[in-house]
Amino acid sequence: MIEIRRITPADALYEQEAALREQVLLRGAGFDFASFREEYPYEDDAEHFVALTIDSHAGEPIERVLGTALLIPHHPHEGFGKVTQVAVDPQRQGEGIGRRLMVTIESRAFGELGLTEVYCHAQNTAMGFYKALGWQTDGDEFIEAGIPHHRMSIKTPDPVA
């Protein structure tokens, strides 16, 4: 069973979140986690979502992080939100974990936070993922951390009549 949970950098699971992000995203862009934090100082402003499994060993729960995604509310302007650091364990990709993380983030963004648009800088190789979730591509390709990206976004759903 996969659970999606919102954590903070003070949570015991944050170390696993950081390790997964380093493995799946950061090393390929030339960062370790410490240098990434220095370059992009938004860890404490972001809401951190993790997908995890909970097993038990000798009666103790063992929680393992299989996916991560961050939402930076009201970035870069009031009413907008940026999704970043979306990563799923390479052994568990293609099982719907990324989709579940994004559904939770959209629900948080458009529900409780009342944002009107959520966007990301999608690596070209991940654009199909966001497209499958109903996101649109905005504008031309650009390079970030040496990797080709596109801005992609989704707007608040229309209110039900």
Ligand SMILES: CC(C)(COP(=O)(O)OP(=O)(O)OC[C@H]1O[C@@H](n2cnc3c(N)ncnc32)[C@H](O)[C@@H]1OP(=O)(O)O)[C@@H](O)C(=O)NCCC(=O)NCCS
């Ligand atoms: C991209 C990523 C987060 C997707 O997570 P995932 O758990 O593997 O994706 P899901 O299984 O939830 O897939 C949801 C949908 O997106 C599609 N999809 C997933 N990854 C895709 C990709 N790279 N290209 C095209 N479509 C993709 C799936 O086919 C599925 O479509 P469907 O529901 O119509 O069948 C994950 O593969 C990953 O960590 N990749 C490496 C890091 C990365 O690129 N992160 C994004 C940086 S912007």
